[in-house]
Amino acid sequence: MFSVGKINIDKAIMLAPMEDISDVSFRLVCRELGADVVYTEFVNSEGLVRKSEKTHKKLEIIDDERPVGIQIYGSGIESMVGAAQIAERENPDLLDINAGCWVKNVVGHGAGAGLLKDPEFMQRLVKGVVDTVSLPVTVKTRLGIDSSSIKILEVAKRMEDVGVKALTVHCRTRVMGHKGDADWSWIPKIKEVVKIPVVLNGNIMTAEDVKRAFDETGADGVMIARGAIGNPWIFKEAKELINQGFISTVIDETLMIKTCLRHLYLAINVKGERRAILEHRKFYTGYLKGLRNASQIRKALMEITEYNGVEYILLKYLDELLNYNKLAV
């Protein structure tokens, strides 16, 4: 059971924090399609305490997407505590600390997975945040720095000891980045040493993976990152598979194109037409995956800077696909 603050969800299926992906519009789309909890991308603590407007904008959440967590990262206790206080004012349902980012310039500053190099310091940093805010604090981390220094059992215990309310484990090491198989077998071992909810992350690409992750590990929740990009139906499909034993949602061209447009429409409401359209370009590959002549359509969409143009191209394309299907019957 994922019980954190006011959230109580059995087998929670969550959208992972993803830089430049998990913005309000994508979080809303995923919530509409069954994600139980969603997270902001990681927000730099130094940027927040320095009052960077660009960084502060990343904290923006809206009521329709609740339950939502804000994720912050950094390596200084003072700045993380300050950032946590700033994030708390946005009133998220929980505050998550990133202790898993593998990227060189984050780890190089001792943040993200860099915190795993010194679990004692990581504990003090997390304690500083937990003791400062009244929000429930969770942590997202990795197994360890590399396969010879896996410290996740010690880290889990340390996190629980200072009052962390749930732990998400990306079941890879820092040196693996996003490559190689995630080792889910650590989840039951972690659950043996702590009582707080443990969330599995890593390598969940299909609804079947979600079910298998719960069945094999007894995780309290699973968190999906890349498997949701261009494929936000994964949440709905996984729920159907778990609750009724089969998937009833049909992901056809109508659903794919309508979801793509819905996502763009929500993005425009949040960030304005031009920026939303430019940023939406990275999602076309996923949303149109496997459709006839998709590459030509994607190419045409790259030229468009207004919603009406995108809508026109996509709805005309949908018509063509449906007519083609009729003729093919």
Ligand SMILES: Cc1cc2nc3c(=O)[nH]c(=O)nc-3n(C[C@H](O)[C@H](O)[C@H](O)COP(=O)(O)O)c2cc1C
């Ligand atoms: C584009 C992208 C951005 C990411 N940004 C973040 C982030 O801001 N915070 C974080 O904790 N993890 C971030 N991650 C890592 C994911 O949350 C997740 O841990 C990782 O992708 C493994 O999950 P997956 O196998 O389901 O993709 C990011 C991953 C991707 C692909």
